[in-house]
Amino acid sequence: MKYDFTEIEKKWQTKWKDEKTFACQTGDTTKPKFYGLVEFPYPSGNGLHVGHARPYTAMDVIARKKRMDGYNVLFPIGFDAFGLPTENYAIKNHIHPAKVTKDNIANFTKQLHMLGYSFDWDRVVDTTDPSYYKWTQWIFLQLYKHGLAYKTTMPVNWCTSCKCVLANEEVVEGVCERCGSPVIRKEKSQWMLKITAYAQRLIDDLDDLDFIERVKIQQKNWIGRSTGAEVTFKATTGDDIVVYTTRPDTLFGATYMVLSPEHELVKKWMPLLANAQEVQDYQKAAASKSDLERTELNKEKTGVKLDGVRGVNPVNGREIPIFISDYVLATYGTGAIMAVPAHDDRDWEFAKKFGCEIIEVVSGGEDVQKAAFTAKDETGILVNSDFLNGLTVKDAIPVITKWLEDKGIGHAQVNYKLRDWVFSRQRYWGEPIPMVWCDKCGWQPIPEDQLPLLLPEVESYEPTDDGESPISKMTDWVNTTCPCCGGPAKRETDTMPQWAGSSWYFLRYMDPHNDKALASKEALDYWSPVDWYNGGMEHTTLHLLYSRFWHKFLYDIGVVPTKEPYQKRTSHGMILGEGGEKMSKSRGNVVNPNDIIDMYGADTMRTYIMFIGDFEKAAAWSANAVKGCKRFLDRVWNLATEQEHVGDAYSQANELAVHKAIKKVSEDIEAMKFNTAIAALMSLVNDFYANGASRGDMKALLLMLSPFAPHMCEELWEMAGYGGQVCLQPWPVYDESKTVTATVQMAVQVSGKVKANIVVSADASDEDIVAAALAEPKIVKLAEGMTLVKSIVVKGKLVSLIFKP
Numbered sequence: 001m002k003y004d005f006t007e008i009e010k011k012w013q014t015k016w017k018d019e020k021t022f023a024c025q026t027g028d029t030t031k032p033k034f035y036g037l038v039e040f041p042y043p044s045g046n047g048l049h050v051g052h053a054r055p056y057t058a059m060d061v062i063a064r065k066k067r068m069d070g071y072n073v074l075f076p077i078g079f080d081a082f083g084l085p086t087e088n089y090a091i092k093n094h095i096h097p098a099k100v101t102k103d104n105i106a107n108f109t110k111q112l113h114m115l116g117y118s119f120d121w122d123r124v125v126d127t128t129d130p131s132y133y134k135w136t137q138w139i140f141l142q143l144y145k146h147g148l149a150y151k152t153t154m155p156v157n158w159c160t161s162c163k164c165v166l167a168n169e170e171v172v173e174g175v176c177e178r179c180g181s182p183v184i185r186k187e188k189s190q191w192m193l194k195i196t197a198y199a200q201r202l203i204d205d206l207d208d209l210d211f212i213e214r215v216k217i218q219q220k221n222w223i224g225r226s227t228g229a230e231v232t233f234k235a236t237t238g239d240d241i242v243v244y245t246t247r248p249d250t251l252f253g254a255t256y257m258v259l260s261p262e263h264e265l266v267k268k269w270m271p272l273l274a275n276a277q278e279v280q281d282y283q284k285a286a287a288s289k290s291d292l293e294r295t296e297l298n299k300e301k302t303g304v305k306l307d308g309v310r311g312v313n314p315v316n317g318r319e320i321p322i323f324i325s326d327y328v329l330a331t332y333g334t335g336a337i338m339a340v341p342a343h344d345d346r347d348w349e350f351a352k353k354f355g356c357e358i359i360e361v362v363s364g365g366e367d368v369q370k371a372a373f374t375a376k377d378e379t380g381i382l383v384n385s386d387f388l389n390g391l392t393v394k395d396a397i398p399v400i401t402k403w404l405e406d407k408g409i410g411h412a413q414v415n416y417k418l419r420d421w422v423f424s425r426q427r428y429w430g431e432p433i434p435m436v437w438c439d440k441c442g443w444q445p446i447p448e449d450q451l452p453l454l455l456p457e458v459e460s461y462e463p464t465d466d467g468e469s470p471i472s473k474m475t476d477w478v479n480t481t482c483p484c485c486g487g488p489a490k491r492e493t494d495t496m497p498q499w500a501g502s503s504w505y506f507l508r509y510m511d512p513h514n515d516k517a518l519a520s521k522e523a524l525d526y527w528s529p530v531d532w533y534n535g536g537m538e539h540t541t542l543h544l545l546y547s548r549f550w551h552k553f554l555y556d557i558g559v560v561p562t563k564e565p566y567q568k569r570t571s572h573g574m575i576l577g578e579g580g581e582k583m584s585k586s587r588g589n590v591v592n593p594n595d596i597i598d599m600y601g602a603d604t605m606r607t608y609i610m611f612i613g614d615f616e617k618a619a620a621w622s623a624n625a626v627k628g629c630k631r632f633l634d635r636v637w638n639l640a641t642e643q644e645h646v647g648d649a650y651s652q653a654n655e656l657a658v659h660k661a662i663k664k665v666s667e668d669i670e671a672m673k674f675n676t677a678i679a680a681l682m683s684l685v686n687d688f689y690a691n692g693a694s695r696g697d698m699k700a701l702l703l704m705l706s707p708f709a710p711h712m713c714e715e716l717w718e719m720a721g722y723g724g725q726v727c728l729q730p731w732p733v734y735d736e737s738k739t740v741t742a743t744v745q746m747a748v749q750v751s752g753k754v755k756a757n758i759v760v761s762a763d764a765s766d767e768d769i770v771a772a773a774l775a776e777p778k779i780v781k782l783a784e785g786m787t788l789v790k791s792i793v794v795k796g797k798l799v800s801l802i803f804k805p
């Protein structure tokens, strides 16, 4: 009988859809709950690609197995549909972004169905739907009311092509993470979210989570906790200059100071400076550079010495010069540093260029006139430092900090690299920020009962060069009344960034049709937290961090029941093109899942994408290996349909192999070792061909294969008349005692005489036994310089070898 995958897949997909097989119930207390989450797609015009299929298939396999394990499984999907690519596409093709979004979602939905994913289709969310973004706006208003949203003017990252501000997280190596265009600095008034208020908790709470280590490390590094001290220096003008340093132990080696060009004191001192013009020119040049450019280690240091003001080192009263330089950032620490060229690389380079003094205060390294010595631990010993002399760096830090505290000129200080989140975008296709500006009352939130604040229909949604949102041209919409005094007021015309809708979507899945709350308390209590979230590493310091922040805030105001949104986080590797290069249109190596489904079926596509390689590593596509997976499914089909299967028990010949396979496949799915799980099933199928298979054997095979190749397994299950649907059956159990392999001792004969003994597994093949014999140390010695000419294996007893010189 022919394996007609097209017909079979259509049949089961229709049945699952019509019967809502995978719809789950909130509040079912007869079963434990399992909430498995994948990152919802951005519905681009290109459709679903194999990069989606890998993580989605993986979580579908897990969700299907969890159902069979007896869990009440929530496995939802939705669409993250606001954002620049849709808007850019809409502009280029003169189609409204809402229309583009609708069409793309329809296309994605079709493709997701074609892959047989067991999503609960009643819970689909779309971030651009007003009934959804009503709650995104509601959360923003709560943040505002709790002082965590504020508007401020500051230099921000500006993408020259998107004509829009970017958050720090969206700037990768100086370019826009989305379009790759250069990012410049621009002074703009922006809505900001105070994620920094959560910096410490975002680090600390990682400890209780089952996140893969590299995710934890990347988040911690991004938040960038730094411990040190703030120290107050006096200026000769009498002003206080507060610096932040991680190395207060090196205070005696501070031979000059550096202020960021934007520092307040520079402005204040300008009338006193003999070189004010030079200082102003330098400030101008620095303003356009990004932080990354400014702090690059190996870039040539620049700066200007302030002519007319000097600083005083508080430990020894010495007057030292003050510079401005762009390598000191206005936005970190206090925007001012004490420079210790002997022990800091950047200060050293600067000092060499500007002829500043280099005084060694930590000994134990090379000559500090040749390079800075930067060791921070026990290896450095303080010198030239009065009361610190002889202490290690580690011991000197608390001593000097205490000294500063006693004198009232310093204290211990913690800083974070994390910056507040720039939250407004000067673009059309996003959630309107629900705020109005009144000249009398300032910024006012719109009343909550007026949500959602609908995105107005506009004629032109092209970004403007003046950096204003296209909505600002809609005067009817912009002009409104102040909710506070009733006078004339103007709406905020910037929209939210794409990351807004995705910061809480997993909560909406729990209760997607609720119009009274973002989700009911009952649903939140029942489903929280997400048990397992798989997604891309590229979201680690963006979506994953942002959503943890929002969730913590919602926890603080009593909306959600858990401190953290996700208990477990795993991540998949990329799928590369044939030849191991990144898949891209320009390389012409993009694989379209639709083509694979047409040619071989969704079950082959699913099996292949799980078999392709270690899940967490990148893997190259191979058309040949796809065919190999199709052959495997053909073999299963033929085995099931062309051979006779008698007996409901496992057959004696296969029993041990079946138990072992159940153990292996069960454990491998939990550990996301999908490739080795499939390999175990392939090997089981080989056994079945060799030994014949009972009805019981086949049943176990179909149960285990069904998460990977669900359509074919349903069809064969039905044909065999096992009853019900395979996806609703309990997962098979194994008997541990039948999974341990027995071992046997065998004698090794060389030319008829026993020379050694080996222990091998009872089911080892002849090749394995001979290999084990040849590896035995005594035999290795005997065989030196000889060639094996004959080997005979007597199973369970002996292996006989004959060598010739």
Ligand code: ANZ
Pocket (backbone or CB within 6 Å): 226, 227, 228, 244, 245, 246, 247, 250, 327, 328, 329, 330, 331, 332, 333, 334, 335, 336, 337, 338, 339, 340, 342, 343, 344, 374, 415
């Ligand atoms: C004196 C010193 C001596 C420093 C030494 C380092 C080594 P992290 O670890 O990243 O927090 N710094 C402080 N504020 C800065 C700013 N706004 N822009 C650029 N650099 C700044 O780094 C803290 C160290 O970076 C501080 O400690 C300061 O230099 C510098 F042997 O102070 B240090």
Ligand code: ZN
Pocket (backbone or CB within 6 Å): 438, 439, 440, 441, 442, 482, 483, 484, 485, 486, 487, 489
């Ligand atoms: Zn007002």
